[in-house]
Amino acid sequence: MTPLLVATGLSVHFPVSTGLLSRGGRVVRAVDDVSLSVDAGETLAIVGESGCGKSTLGRAVLRLVEPTSGLVRFDGVDVTRLDQAALRKLRRRMQMVFQDPYSSLDPRMTVREIVGEGLVIHRLARGPALDARVGDLLARVGLPRDAMSRRPHAFSGGQRQRIGIARALAVSPDLIVCDEPTSALDVSVQAQVLNLLVELQAELGLAYLFISHDLKVVEHLAHRVAVMYLGRVVERAPAASIFARRRHPYTEALLSAAPVPDPGARRARLAIAGEPPSPLSPPSGCAFHPRCPRAVPGRCDVEAPALTDEPHAVACFFPD
Amino acid sequence: MTDVALSLSGLTVSFASGGGRVRAVEDVGFELVRGETLGLVGESGCGKSVTSLSLLGLLDPDVARVESGAARLGEVDLLRLSERELSRVRGAKVAMIFQEPMTSLNPVYSVGAQIGEAIRLHRDVSRKEARARAISLLSRVKIPAPEARVDAYPHELSGGMRQRVMIAMALACEPEVLIADEPTTALDVTIQAEILALLSELQRSMGMAILLVTHDLGVVAEVASRVVVMYAGRVVERAPVEALFARPLHPYAAGLFRSIPPIGASQRGEARRRLPTIEGVVPSLRELPRGCRFEPRCPERRPRCAEEEPPLTSQGERDVRCHFPLA
Ligand SMILES: Nc1ncnc2c1ncn2[C@@H]1O[C@H](COP(=O)(O)OP(=O)(O)OP(=O)(O)O)[C@@H](O)[C@H]1O
Ligand code: SF4
Ligand SMILES: [Mg+2]
Secondary structure (H helix, E strand, C coil): CCCCEEEEEEEEEEECCCCCCHHHCCEEEEEEEEEEEECCCCEEEEECCCCCCHHHHHHHHCCCCCCCEEEEEECCEEHHHCCHHHHHHHHHHEEEECCCCCCCCCCCCCHHHHHHHHHHHCCCCCHHHHHHHHHHHHHHCCCCHHHHHCCHHHCCHHHHHHHHHHHHHCCCCCEEEEECCCCCCCHHHHHHHHHHHHHHHHHHCCEEEEEECCHHHHHHHCCEEEEEECCEEEEEEEHHHHHHCCCCHHHHHHHHHCCCCCHHHCCCCCCCCCCCCCCCCCCCCCCCHHHCCCCCCCCCCCCCCCCCCCCCEECCCCCC | CCCEEEEEEEEEEEEEECCEEEEEEEEEEEEEECCCEEEEECCCCCCHHHHHHHHCCCCCCCCEEEEEEEEEECCEEHHHCCHHHHHHHECCCEEEECCCHHHHCCCCCCHHHHHHHHHHHHCCCCHHHHHHHHHHHHHHCCCCCHHHHCCCCHHHCCHHHHHHHHHHHHCCCCCCEEEEECCCCCCCHHHHHHHHHHHHHHHHHHCCEEEEEECCHHHHHHHCCEEEEEECCEEEEEEEHHHHHHCCCCHHHHHHHHCCCCCCCCCCCCCCCCCCCCCCCCCCHHHCCCCCCCHHHCCCCCHHHHHCCCCCEEECCEEECCCCCCC
């Protein structure tokens, strides 16, 4: 079976203006040579800390930002080469759910307009059929049908996130890019939304590209996990294998830093020194070397390790 | 025995709301013991921040009113102090740090100037001494190259560094009590781990008590010794951290813990299992249930719960507000 989504050597570089003398052509390598694939019905989680490029990667896959180089194939079609009209058509099959349930819904639109927008754009339904479909979608995500005539401000954060999910589902997509869809929510509301995502996947065979910094959520949801650091994938493996054995020292640090809701489990951490470097001036060699407890001078600061082959791929000279 | 650094009792705060007033917190109390970290947890809007802000007189007086309560810090009642008296206590005896350090730091002054100002507010020292002390505080909160960073402006620092600066400012006068409202919520986990470790270390060396306000149960489990759980403006459970996590007595606390995605699920082949949820939503303060505030959502409810609000009752070393606490 060929995967639903394949990205090969995907890069997104943003030009930076450094004030008056900004002709130097400096760029931020937000996403740098990333390859990944997502099967139909599968969840690939992208994890990493703020600024590592995970949101940009999600957007580049949908061409909401233009990739600088590399290839994205969706169901065999080269997305990077589509003209705007063809791209719009393809977006019916690739949708997105955003992190902030407050800013991602237009406050002036009714829920009917928000959820039905895609159906109208793609001419999938109109009039009473549109209302019926929107009503069904709202019911499916656990909202009353009469929510239709209200505007976003009348809903709580969790309800708004359901509206965002209904909007994405409206056009019957095959893939939804979820960018931190639960991180603005309280745990009890998060649980409701996670259950909904799992149910919808089982029912509709949806694939998710699930972007998150929350490892508990990722372990719950993901079939496979890719860990990003400074624009690159440093480890990629099936969820069961990455949570059993973190091979990259950064993955190890990330997992050991995450607080565990069990007071009996307070433990020594693998401390990593300092803060992530600026993507404007990435370190030489392995980008993680300045913070890495395993770094070997003369090797890690000179040469960049390549990502090894699946099934448990890692980009480190001294993996566990 | 006067190990208690701060003792809050019977705090009720109301807000002007659509012509009337609503009570955002009602009869909230706890004791903060010297050298300990007390976690104040609960979901968005349950009244954690209103509680902590009222301790320092930081509520907006145009809309908020402390209806009753006492907050004893040694001889004084923080809730009875005038603005002038409060400003003397703030920073010197009780200090506070917030979620977003950028909004609490002034963008147009260097961090050294701001820390120096915090010191000179309470101590009679020269500018030069204040600057030297600022540098030593920056190094105490482990900011690299403090002699250089002292002249940096807030926007030149990362979020983690800004939070360190806030901590340095808060600790400038070695307060007895530090109130930390979601101090690491905006930070990445690796930075959060460092900030939490830093706070514990400073706490050990200075012996201060910390009130840690957070919605993150993982953070509470890591650093708190006792926990207060709030729901819809009420304390529903108060307990030592181990006891609470091992066996919550209040149905709401139990529901909250169950809804956390379990660690290790991928190893047991239990990923994507349905998570237990708390049905329904938090009630609006304008239409609180007549009986127990959790009753409409509670799996344990019985007829009495809708009629009569349960009091907070002691069960050994813990307290719970429920007619039918879990065994
Ligand atoms: N200035 C205000 N005017 C009116 N109501 C307010 C005001 N500030 C807070 N409230 C209300 O008081 C209640 C408690 O709010 P509070 O900020 O203490 O919650 P919280 O537990 O800190 O939540 P979060 O986890 O979101 O920070 C909420 O219903 C809130 O809407
Ligand atoms: S008093 Fe009744 S409704 Fe309230 S928490 Fe206890 S059992 Fe549930
Ligand atoms: Mg708050």
